[in-house]
Amino acid sequence: MSLKTSFIGLLALAYCTLQPVLCFAAEKDTAGQAIAAGKTVFEDNCSSCHGAHGTEGGAGPSLKNLKARRSGAAIAAWIKNPAPPMPKMYPSAIGDTDIKHLVIYLQSL
Numbered sequence: 001m002s003l004k005t006s007f008i009g010l011l012a013l014a015y016c017t018l019q020p021v022l023c024f025a026a027e028k029d030t031a032g033q034a035i036a037a038g039k040t041v042f043e044d045n046c047s048s049c050h051g052a053h054g055t056e057g058g059a060g061p062s063l064k065n066l067k068a069r070r071s072g073a074a075i076a077a078w079i080k081n082p083a084p085p086m087p088k089m090y091p092s093a094i095g096d097t098d099i100k101h102l103v104i105y106l107q108s109l
């Protein structure tokens with residue numbers, strides 16, 4: 001990632017932290033609602049391997065501070081098309097809206 005991209009990402013993050021309602025208004029979810037929805041999808045589909053809160057790990061790695069390792073787009077792409085042994089659950093068990101909420105939840109860990 002270039003410095004310029006990182007800087008724009010940081011600006012966006014700062015903006016979303018200060019103005020979450022504005023930032024997520026277009027999605028018709030507040031940030032809190034999106035995180036809560038993502039947490040539910042996570043508990044139903046992912047916690048068996050990544051831990052109840054995603055940070056404990058187990059058969060899969062801890063997802064704590066995932067946002068430092070992968071962009072939101074990269075997280076979504078991975079969930080849609082993971083490498084084994086992580087199972088592919090898209091699009092049968094989890095859909096596009098679920099993935100959007102999952103990414104927001106995972107970025108909060």
Ligand code: HEC
Pocket residue numbers: 042045046047048049050059060061062063066069070075078079083084085086087089094102
């Ligand atoms: C059967 C166990 C299993 C389930 C269920 C599972 N995963 Fe995984 N996941 C893994 C394993 C194992 C890896 C590590 C794969 C690798 O590194 O090649 C992984 C890796 C990941 C990564 C990349 C981690 C990193 O540090 O870059 C993400 C993100 C992720 N999983 C999210 C999810 C989400 C979201 C779900 C639910 C929709 C889920 N996983 C369900 C086993 C699982």
